[in-house]
Amino acid sequence: MKISILVEFQYHVANYFYMIGMIAEPVIYLVVWSTVANAQGGEVGGYTPGAFAAYYIVWTLVRNMNIVFTPYGWEGYIQRGQLSGELLRPIHPLHNHISFFAGWKVVVIVLWLPLAVALTLIFKPTLDDITFLEVVVFFFAIWGAYLIRTMLLSLLGMITFWTTRVSAIYEMFFAVELILSGRLVPMSLMPEWVQRIADFLPFQWTFGYPIESLVGRLTTTELFSGLGMQLLWIVITTTMVSVVWKFGIRRFSAVGN
Amino acid sequence: MNRIIKLIATYLRIGIMNEMQYRINFFIQLLQSLVALGTGLVGLALVFDHTTELGGWSRPELLAVMGVHILMGGVIRAAIQPNMQTLASNIQEGTLDFALTKPVDSQVIVSVREFRLWQVVDVLMGLSVLGWAVNELQGQIGLGEAVIFAVMLLLGGIMIYCFWLMLTSSAFWIIRVYEMINLFEGLYAAGRWPVGIYPGWLRSMLTFLVPVAFAVTVPSEILVGRIDVLTLVGAFALTAGLVIAARFIWKLGLRNYSGASA
Numbered sequence: 473m474k475i476s477i478l479v480e481f482q483y484h485v486a487n488y489f490y491m492i493g494m495i496a497e498p499v500i501y502l503v504v505w506s507t508v509a510n511a512q513g514g515e516v517g518g519y520t521p522g523a524f525a526a527y528y529i530v531w532t533l534v535r536n537m538n539i540v541f542t543p544y545g546w547e548g549y550i551q552r553g554q555l556s557g558e559l560l561r562p563i564h565p566l567h568n569h570i571s572f573f574a575g576w577k578v579v580v581i582v583l584w585l586p587l588a589v590a591l592t593l594i595f596k597p598t599l600d601d602i603t604f605l606e607v608v609v610f611f612f613a614i615w616g617a618y619l620i621r622t623m624l625l626s627l628l629g630m631i632t633f634w635t636t637r638v639s640a641i642y643e644m645f646f647a648v649e650l651i652l653s654g655r656l657v658p659m660s661l662m663p664e665w666v667q668r669i670a671d672f673l674p675f676q677w678t679f680g681y682p683i684e685s686l687v688g689r690l691t692t693t694e695l696f697s698g699l700g701m702q703l704l705w706i707v708i709t710t711t712m713v714s715v716v717w718k719f720g721i722r723r724f725s726a727v728g729n
Numbered sequence: 730m731n732r733i734i735k736l737i738a739t740y741l742r743i744g745i746m747n748e749m750q751y752r753i754n755f756f757i758q759l760l761q762s763l764v765a766l767g768t769g770l771v772g773l774a775l776v777f778d779h780t781t782e783l784g785g786w787s788r789p790e791l792l793a794v795m796g797v798h799i800l801m802g803g804v805i806r807a808a809i810q811p812n813m814q815t816l817a818s819n820i821q822e823g824t825l826d827f828a829l830t831k832p833v834d835s836q837v838i839v840s841v842r843e844f845r846l847w848q849v850v851d852v853l854m855g856l857s858v859l860g861w862a863v864n865e866l867q868g869q870i871g872l873g874e875a876v877i878f879a880v881m882l883l884l885g886g887i888m889i890y891c892f893w894l895m896l897t898s899s900a901f902w903i904i905r906v907y908e909m910i911n912l913f914e915g916l917y918a919a920g921r922w923p924v925g926i927y928p929g930w931l932r933s934m935l936t937f938l939v940p941v942a943f944a945v946t947v948p949s950e951i952l953v954g955r956i957d958v959l960t961l962v963g964a965f966a967l968t969a970g971l972v973i974a975a976r977f978i979w980k981l982g983l984r985n986y987s988g989a990s991a
Contacts, residue, residue, distance in 0.1 A: 496915030499931070500922065507926045508780045516779045594928075640760045647764045651771055661775065 498528040522598030613682040616702035623709030633720035654680020744844030784926035789865035800855025807848035885944030891975035901982035920945040
């Protein structure tokens with residue numbers, strides 16, 4: 473009994489630290505952009521401080537949904553040869569990761585709720601006119617985002633099949649993703665030409681679109697075409713993953729085990 | 730005192746020799762620092778695409794803040810954080826005994842054992858950004874300001890060190906400390922912008938709990954010529970307070986430590 477309390481307390485503190493570290497990022501963006509909005513007479517690019525608050529609070533959930541088996545995981549996995557064990561199983565190793573992380577997401581959502589309440593009380597987001605349809609689309613969109621990001625990061629991780637010095641490539645990928653996904657700022661605040669570039673890339677469907685499907689002002693057509701785009705990107709990235717996988721696995725020679 | 734300086738010099742030499750083995754890491758570090766700088770500049774450009782000032786700070790002034798932030802971040806990751814991480818795992822695994830049995834003050838020895846040379850890239854990059862900002866500011870920065878700036882930077886570094894030592898000392902009681910780095914990095918990232926823009930409760934947290942305000946905002950304020958004597962006095966007082974508190978908590982933690990093997 474005493475031990476279990478101690479253990480729980482440890483994890484409690486650890487989780488608490490983790491959460492503060494995690495929400496620092498959106499809170500910083502939120503404060504900066506609220507300041508800008510206030511300086512511009514209460515609105516910038518169609519966003520009021522309340523709208524920014526709504527955007528970045530939903531951001532925290534989407535961010536959690538976006539945490540997938542990282543390329544760093546792939547790296548260790550391939551370098552240390554743990555992959556061999558998985559290859560013996562009759563199904564594709566990726567199934568294992570997708571379902572493992574998907575299960576964990578359910579726990580994440582539960583843990584996220586009190587955090588969302590706290591942030592809502594502090595930053596007072598504008599949350600009116602959320603329709604039932606938006607909630608439904610949002611529910612599918614966060615899972616779509618999860619799948620696309622899993623596939624993208626798997627592609628990135630599989631680079632390890634060919635070379636082992638990959639951290640610099642990851643850093644660049646994450647920087648591009650940060651800017652073109654709506655993680656840094658809502659896409660509508662980006663200059664026109666940046667938005668055009670982003671249209672050809674999958675990133676905004678993993679971050680900006682899910683957020684805006686709930687708290688943005690998307691029309692019904694935009695809501696559904698967004699889901700369509702997600703589906704398209706899921707198909708594209710999954711195809712790429714399976715092709716790269718087929719070539720990569722030939723390069724893989726097991727270590728140990 | 731002489732002995733302590735010699736000790737620090739020796740550890741520094743070992744640290745540099747260690748890092749020299751992995752020269753390719755220099756280029757990786759350089760690339761990562763450039764990517765980080767690029768994203769920082771994009772963020773700044775976006776903000777000033779929509780406004781002309783942020784909480785009373787102009788674009789070159791915020792560039793100065795960014796320079797100090799990168800510079801201080803480099804110092805932290807080169808000299809403070811690696812030592813504290815080693816310390817945390819020592820406490821956890823009970824291998825701190827090796828440090829405690831050495832015939833010098835234990836706090837000194839646990840604070841100087843590691844040095845990450847390649848992180849100095851960030852220090853240089855921070856200085857370059859700072860130079861760029863000062864150049865754009867076109868302000869008169871005399872010798873006096875430069876000296877005060879250096880002193881404030883030093884005080885800020887000491888405050889961050891004390892904060893880290895207290896945070897790490899909590900490992901004597903709660904053991905699991907991996908998330909601390911995450912926590913610290915999250916809060917330190919807030920220093921990229923002047924603390925004045927944050928809501929009151931967060932501002933006091935960033936001033937007194939995690940002294941990011943004194944480590945980044947205050948030195949920047951000197952460069953852009955907006956500083957009052959009260960803040961400077963406060964910086965000295967807070968540094969003294971934190972040094973004493975860190976020392977006290979370290980001693981308290983040591984008494985709580987009971988080795989693992991011996």
